[in-house]
Amino acid sequence: MHLTTVILDGSTSAGRVEGDEVVLLDAPDVGAVFARGGAVEAGGSILFADARLAPMVTAPDKIVCVGVNYFDHIAEMGRDKPAAPTYFAKYRSALIGARDDIALPSPDISTHIDWEAELAIVIGSTVRDASADEALAAIGGYTVLNDVSVRDYQRRTTQFLAGKTFEGMTPLGPVVVTRDELGDGSGLAISTTIDGAVKQSSSTSELCFNCIDIVQDLSRIITLEPGDVIATGTPGGVGAARTPPEWMANGTVVRCSIEGIGETVNRCRLPG
């Protein structure tokens, strides 16, 4: 099943994508559909192509990001294979819809704006201290997250958070594909284009720690809840690792695509 979250009349609604249409569901977002164990139809449908998409989960309790987690990205960043998953967070106001503009910071704050296509897990059921089987069972589905990064803020201290949680810069969507269609999320092509040019092209089989590993490990630290979002890391090909480095700027269109899910398509826009 392909679930989505749309903005209608100033509030949000979950929906089920069927062909060209979004059948509206009686729940405010995909997180609520998982939390409630499903949702009935609310009556009505809209065209998916015309829908204004919200972040799939509008206010997740947690957004966990995994860094340095693709073998090809680890190589380009000059790092070693980590012994454990590297976690950092984002705050909820970082999230935008899959078709929204990315709100660039003013150029006097930063111009080092980079892309990072990521497979994101949406947790479907509460889980703590999970076995591998329990970890897989707790995954509700998968979506695309573009972990747009403000590289100089990410690197101004040892901790990534500042460069990862700028407001309105993290697209999440366009649908959440339930686990029955994608299993453990491995073997999916993942790519990024910048103004049409391919910059990242890899497979989720390149993940150093896979989705089950991550959910299992996180669940030793904290209870995961329905609607929690876990971005699993990005493959090689980011702008910062290129010679010379490449950055997104006003007007840049970035597409992050994952096989079997779909793509985020976002234009970068300066304020004012």
Next chain:
Amino acid sequence: MHLTTVILDGSTSAGRVEGDEVVLLDAPDVGAVFARGGAVEAGGSILFADARLAPMVTAPDKIVCVGVNYFDHIAEMGRDKPAAPTYFAKYRSALIGARDDIALPSPDISTHIDWEAELAIVIGSTVRDASADEALAAIGGYTVLNDVSVRDYQRRTTQFLAGKTFEGMTPLGPVVVTRDELGDGSGLAISTTIDGAVKQSSSTSELCFNCIDIVQDLSRIITLEPGDVIATGTPGGVGAARTPPEWMANGTVVRCSIEGIGETVNRCRLPG
């Protein structure tokens, strides 16, 4: 004014501390008092000494922590004075009340449990791209946060988050003292005792980046909202920096105290 949040009949209520009593307010927590610009009395009061305290903000939109931010702690950790504040996050389920037990992880996960007394800011009003004056005006008040750290998880990768957000390990309270009493939060004695022995003893004047600096800098990245909690870092004297290192264990009682606010008092407890 000294505000607090108590647990009563399975839900929470904000209160105003007057002498020995908590006068109950018509708001669920201190964050809501700030968000609403105040709260009327709900009728009734309870003894402060007997109250079961909740985290002062029960579900903050953001918990931001600042690392390596006291000159004496920077020295003991062998680090240089940073050029910018070091930020990392916690998730909400890390928080506990000022008198609750700290939920130790099972010893096969970690025994490296450390203390960190911190002055925490509670944001009182929405702020973005703040001047220094606007940053100060956005501070609702101050409280105590014990940033209990699972050091081996903090250090297993470059990113601190894993060791900082273990569930039910971060005391926050016992009151929020409004800004009119404490100004910019500088010049306050801050200390930790472990089973009665003083381990940390410093002053918030040792902060490398002060409360105004932090709010101003964060507000360039993201909008701060009423109820957001910002822990400003810990002074020297943590267990990890001692020779040999000292850790908290089952039964350890840790007190973190800040002049003019009060103290968190928590017993460490193994599960089961």
